[in-house]
Amino acid sequence: MRHYETTYILRPNLGEDQFTEIIDRTNAIITDDGGTIINLDRWGMKRLAYEIRKEVQGYYVYINYAAPAAAVDELERIFRIDDRVLRYLTIKLADSIDAEQIAREMELVAAEAAPEETEEEAGAAEETASTEEKTE
Template identity: 35%
Template sequence: MRHYELVFVLKPTLSEEELNSRVEAIQNLIKENQGEIYNLEKWGRRNLAYPIQKFNSGYYYLINYKTDNNKLAGILEYNLRITEDVIRFLNMKIHVKEDKKEVA
């Protein structure tokens, strides 16, 4: 099973309701494509290192998920790219060491 880490930034002009609906839509997209979310963190509103689309800040989120679906990363990146409320995103494959116990 492959593990991924997705960090994305949403526009600072969104209301709390709109933020929640965008995050929920991303979660649903992962779940619909055989992904399993095991961590979701809301980092809150933070300043950007440089202006992006004339915005100086944005709402940061982190989602860790795992999947066996090879195409999920591409599907997710395509949808994030065409969503106007997403300023930036980074989807990375990570290596997780799992403890394996020997059977005696």
């Protein structure tokens, strides 16, 4: 398997249900061929740098994954056919990736997300502690 990342832009007027449908279908293509999704990030609605198919905004989705080359070919074939996809870009990050490296990548993604949560929890804990001190 190879390590890839794909960013694609969907039409903004689709609605959350269709966004989810397209993302789920994309994930299914990757996992059905034996691939593994390392990180899926919905960047959401963003203004485009230039007009694409008469659209000035788009819904961005980023996916980091390990998959065989056939899965990427199928994914890009579907993107070319589907009018709801404005643009896509796939980048090969590494020629080969094993299960151990995939696990490390997933831990890294989880570690990056965890500090944000712990900072919020720490702020809430400090507020609670200062409130308790004031009441005593």
